[in-house]
Amino acid sequence: MGQPYPPHPPFRPVRGRVFGGIRRWLTAAAGALALTGGLVAVSPQATAAGLTQVTGFGSNPGNLTMHTYVPDGLAAGAPLVVALHGCTQSASDYYAHSGWPKFADAYGFALVFPQTTSANNANSCFNWFDSGDSTRGQGEALSIRQMVDAAVARYGSDTRRVYITGLSAGAGMTANMLAAYPDVFAGGSIDSGLPAYCATSVSAAYTCMYSPPNKTPAQWGDLVRSAAPVGTSSWPRVAIWQGTSDTTVAPANATELRDQWTNVWGIGQTPSRTESLSGDTTLSQYDDASGRPAVSVYSISGMAHGLAVAPGSGPDQCGTTGTYYLDTICSSYHTARFWGLDGGDGGSGQNPGTLPAPAGLTVGGTTDSTVSLSWNPxxxxxxxxxxxxxxxxxxxxxxAYTDTGLATGTAYAYTVAAVDAAGAVGTVSSSVTATTTGYTPTCYTANNYQHTTAGRAYQSGGYTYATGSGQAMGLYNTFTTHTLKQTAPGYYVLADSGCSA
Known part of the structure; x- marks a missing residue:
């Protein structure tokens, strides 16, 4: 995909949008889908073999183009997969190399390949780090959502089975869009990408890329919850693909992604199971309360930055090699199975109950060792x-339920599920976090950069702010030192004048 994240980009605004090298690589990682309303007439136009361009799919505020691949004789009610290319790539390039068309034919689903151009970003990257392009209802995100709506209307796709995947900058956008549109996507796959909303500026993008902030799972999860519609109770199932020798997007990003999405699901960070796959790949799965994998992490030993493919005619092989298409394992095959596109159950071997997730899960009160919960019937x-x-x-x-025997001053994530008369566990609710009382304050003295990378502070527009309190700390660099006092989990205040724990 060309260099998806140029190390020394020019940086200049174009038509009110920030373009340049970093934006180019960052945006290319933004392969996330978004759905919107406001359809207009759709007219197809042939582009590459098997690939069709669709015009007039909506107001298209992100200035993208829409391309589709639909197997012959596809029945109405089939799933829909959106695939986002990386920087310097195109829809036809991703179509030709990724292997997704093979499984669209084999399993029966439609494909949408959004495409950005140098008119948006000099390196043809999706702008995943720009809130104007990756926030619900705005810019490129809205254009992608409009593509989903157009595909649903045109091909009769099942709105309950819409998925999104992306590489590099396309993966960064995918993560953001899974957060912004959990009501649209049943699942996502983040290939060599970054946590949702890790960056909202060019400078922060570099930090995320090379040394992602070491936030707590709850802090990462909060970024998703704050981007999603209020009251969201169901979340997409997320696959995370990462090479251990990636020097463009540090492998630590996969760990932060795992922390983020397991927290959103209200599950722990210890795998439910691990197994070895081909291509020196280790799969770690994290089950929801019903025993189905909610988050799956695929770590590929020795793989550099790119999309994992495995050329060949075998049922678990796919794609062709090329720049940033690396011969290791067919990620598209394993992702499709994780989502259940092959007609399976995502690898759990279990059939979940049909009862919906309980709504209104609320923390009623806490003590130093108990948490009281309630929810709607x-x-x-x-x-x-x-x-x-x-x-x-x-x-x-x-x-209602009261959990007892808890540690003092500790944050806990809770979910609840309804069980039917046959004992089948239904969909798990959205997560709530409760913190027991009696927290002991802790003091930290470090420079602003160290505070930020440790999650005690965050940066915006080149300046640093204390996490929780939002107090200004000055420039985001290694030359400004402050003492921060943690007064509650995830809440820090300036204490330069003196700090007693």
Missing amino acids: VDGASSYTVYRGGTKVGTTTST
Whole structure:
């Protein structure tokens, strides 16, 4: 995909948008889907063999082009997959190398390949680090959503089975769009990418790329929850692909991505199972309360920056090699199976119950060792199972539960699921975080850069601010030193005049 993240980019505004080398690489990682309303007439136009350009798909505020691949005789109600290319790549390039058309034919689903150009970004990257392009209802994100709406209307796709995947900058955009549109996407795949909303500026993008902030799972999860519609209770299932020898997007990003999405799901960061796959790949799966994989991490030993492909005619082989298409393992095959596009259950071997997720999960109160929860009833539920950090901690027939024996001053993530009369566990609720009382303050003295990389502060527009309190700390660099006092989990205040823990 050309160099997706140029190390020394020019940086200049163009028509009110920030373009340049970094934006180029960053945007290329933005292969995330978005869905919108406002369809207009759609007219196809042939471009490459098997690939069709669709025009007039919406207001297109992000100035993208839409390309589709639809197997012959595809029935209405089939799934839809959106695939985002990387920097300097194109829709036809991703179509030709990624292997996705093979599985669209084999499993029966439609493909949408959004494309950006040098008119948007000099390196033809999706602008994943620009909030004007990656926020719900804006810019490129809205254009991609309009493509989804157009495909659903044109091909009769199942709106409950819409998925998104992307490489590099396309992966950065994919993560953002999974956060912004959890009501649209049932699953996503982030290939050599970054956590959702890791960066909202060019300078922050470099930090994320080479040395991602070491935020807590709850801090990463909050970025997703704040981007999603209020009241979201269902989240997409997320695959994370990363090479261990990637020097463009540091492998640490895969760990932060895992922390982010397991926290969103309300499950812990310890794998439910691990297994070895071909291509020196290790798969770690993190199950939801019903035993289905919610997050899967594929770590490919020795692979550099790119998309994992495995040329060949075997059922688990796909794609062709090229720049940033690396011969290791067919990521498209394993991702399709993880999403259940092959007609399977995503590798869990279990059939979840049909009851919906309980709504209104609320923390009613805390002490230094207890947390009280309540939620709305679910029709057809005979009982409810309560989970702390993804682990079952109790069952109740009421819509309230008190968890006991907890540590002082500690944050805990909770979810709840309804259980039917046959004992089948339904969809797990969205997560809430409760912190027990009695927290002991802690003091930290470091420079602004160190505070930021440790998650005690964040940077915006070249300046640093304390996490939680938002107090200004000056320029984001290694020459400004401050003392921060942590007064609660995830909350820091300036304490330069003196700090007693």
